[in-house]
Amino acid sequence: MAAKLSVNLNAVAMLRNRRDLPWPSVTGLGRMALAAGAHGLTVHPRPDQRHIRFSDLPDIRALIDDEFPDSEFNIEGYPSEEFLRLVEENEPEQVTLVPDEPGQATSDHGWDFEAHSDFLRDVARRLKRRGMRVSLFCDPDVDEAALEAAKATGADRIELYTGPYGACHDAAEKADSELEKLAKTAERAQALGFAINAGHDLTVPNLPALARRIPALAEVSIGHALTADALEHGMAETVRRFLAALGRRL
Template identity: 55%
Template sequence: MLDEIAAVPTKLSVNLNAVAFLRNRRDMPWPNVVDIARLVLDAGAHGITVHPRPDQRHIRFSDVHDLAALIVSEYPEAEFNVEGYPSPDFLDLAMASKAHQVTLVPDDPSQSTSDHGWQVEKDHDLLYRAIGALHANGQRVSLFVDVRAADVLAAGGVGADRVEFYTGPFAALFERSDHVQELGQLREAAHAARQAGHNAQPGLRGLTMNAGHDLTLSNLPALKETVPDLAEVSIGHGITADALVMGFPEAVRRYLQVLS
């Protein structure tokens, strides 16, 4: 029998990649990524997420440093989450940023966006080394995983602090009202996360759960009902699309209402 878990408020981390992508279409300094970060944090968002890629096609390496400085100087209670593939260059950038959370994703540099999670057992050695280095730097590590119990359990075994469920398939099926099976897989994966052994902190059981990709005001309620103890969602494309209509502050407030 799967867990019966009390609901908790889920934190909102706003991904600014889409904002940076719009800025980079022209040789202009706007929209200013730091100014948008202030807008969403002032509206109540709990943190900021960025995913710098090697070609800097949206978030630039300089943005990572600028946003890290903003959090430290103006929003010390907010969290900074940096996502990326654990190449030496990315790990150096993530560690220098002192991001509170580093989310490791298995992206190929040519991908337009994340479209799958880690095969954790296959990539065990790479992940174990990266997680060890980030822990030594005092940073929390989340692994981007498909909604599969086996990968969730393996994430606990490799030393991750959290998992981030890749919710792209759920979101696509939700649009077709064909997501019941995916919700069942989410329940099973969440159960596995709660039961996972945690090698990084001996004696502590369970992996904290995040989620991200194609989440919207429409599909978040079903996700929250299925995983009521979801700690954090990272949302970029959906909230940016909504912000084009209602502005970022109002969009943030609407997402916070759904997540509370």
């Protein structure tokens, strides 16, 4: 079964926030994405609310509950107490924990699982008591000892950070090398019982190779490239293009 597609709405929200106006509509474009076949919506509400606002979360939750009940809501973020309260109030199906600093422009590294194992275990236990799936942001090249520490947290999935792979859009040989790192980490993680997600700088051109090399890939979350393509092709057609790149029949 091909990986599922979760559409990250942060770039849509960032464009909206350039003006004190309600457009482009985060929920409106989320609705278009889900209607076109996306399997879920992802947001990363940062402390300064520079793109997704905290007030967007109940609206996205209601959109999924009322119109697309088979779809999933994925909230990403650093597990501060403020973030955890937001998550508990909006009850996403999946929470992706990332080790970002508050002012960080975008996620650019995974957890040091061995250093933060106790902290992540406590957070995962809290979220799983509320019925949420927990995914941990993971560097592309992680050894078995680190993944065993990740497994000890009780998390359900890892999300492979694919930024270095995406950065090789004009260097095919380097892309192959980065893809091999991701695949080996995925194989180690899968052997430990993790399901595998992936995200960051994934595009229509680079998704097919990733999907072939990691056939167990469960989900990708994509925002920047998908939003950029939507400016050219429209949201619905863009979602269909990304689904096709994942190998899903339309």
